[in-house]
Amino acid sequence: MSVQSSKNKYTLITNLNPKSHKSEAYKTLRTNITFSSIDRETKKILITSSQPSEGKTTTIANLAVAYAQENKKVLVIDADLRKPTLHHIFMKSNRVGLTNILANQNSLEEIIVSTDIPNLSLISSGPIPPNPSELLASRKMIELLKQLEQDFDLILIDSPPTISVTDSQILSTMCDGVLFVIHSGKVKRQVVVKALQNLEHVKAKVLGVVLNNKNSQSQDQSYTYY
Ligand SMILES: Nc1ncnc2c1ncn2[C@@H]1O[C@H](COP(=O)(O)OP(=O)(O)OP(=O)(O)O)[C@@H](O)[C@H]1O
Numbered sequence: 001m002s003v004q005s006s007k008n009k010y011t012l013i014t015n016l017n018p019k020s021h022k023s024e025a026y027k028t029l030r031t032n033i034t035f036s037s038i039d040r041e042t043k044k045i046l047i048t049s050s051q052p053s054e055g056k057t058t059t060i061a062n063l064a065v066a067y068a069q070e071n072k073k074v075l076v077i078d079a080d081l082r083k084p085t086l087h088h089i090f091m092k093s094n095r096v097g098l099t100n101i102l103a104n105q106n107s108l109e110e111i112i113v114s115t116d117i118p119n120l121s122l123i124s125s126g127p128i129p130p131n132p133s134e135l136l137a138s139r140k141m142i143e144l145l146k147q148l149e150q151d152f153d154l155i156l157i158d159s160p161p162t163i164s165v166t167d168s169q170i171l172s173t174m175c176d177g178v179l180f181v182i183h184s185g186k187v188k189r190q191v192v193v194k195a196l197q198n199l200e201h202v203k204a205k206v207l208g209v210v211l212n213n214k215n216s217q218s219q220d221q222s223y224t225y226y
């Protein structure tokens, strides 16, 4: 089964080619996350980066597939209410989603969709609101995550970059851990340090940093994890 189409510019390599080197890298990332949080439950994981286009959405989507392949019941939530793209990757509609439930317009059953990948569900962003930070900081968001925790083994949450908005900082306080993606070689050290300090400031638990080499054509892993 494949969710890849010629029209879909996003790569779900873990589904398309589970035995490839890149897929193995996502599985390694999955294993490392498990070992990085051995003493505490890490159920809600947020992904962010300092700047746009570093590979957050690609990483979280492939990581989600890697967990689902391990027979974990996985939910991916698109909380990037500025530039949502997870629905494109999983080729689902974004007519209703997270913003609708936060605005009390739809029920949970109406916004969770099964993807074509067994064990993997999606809550897309829903319509882009004028006040994303406010919606994400709401009590309703905290309650929603509490409820979803009962139903899923793992919840992976996509978010905007930290550079211009505080959305990911807000969300990090609701999650058990944060994965920080860096487009290797492209982002200034000071920018990364500042972003990590901001997350630390709100007491986020940074599980690790994912070095994403988008341009790697080699057989080497394009992902490293610290
Ligand atoms: N490891 C990779 N190898 C090849 N291409 C990649 C890799 N990671 C990301 N890309 C490509 O780079 C582009 C940006 O990636 P992606 O959308 O995942 O970044 P993002 O951090 O979520 O961006 P945004 O800040 O806009 O949400 C996409 O076209 C994606 O397919």
Ligand SMILES: [Mg+2]
Residues within 6 Å of the ligand: 056, 057, 058, 080, 083, 085, 158
């Ligand atoms: Mg993205």
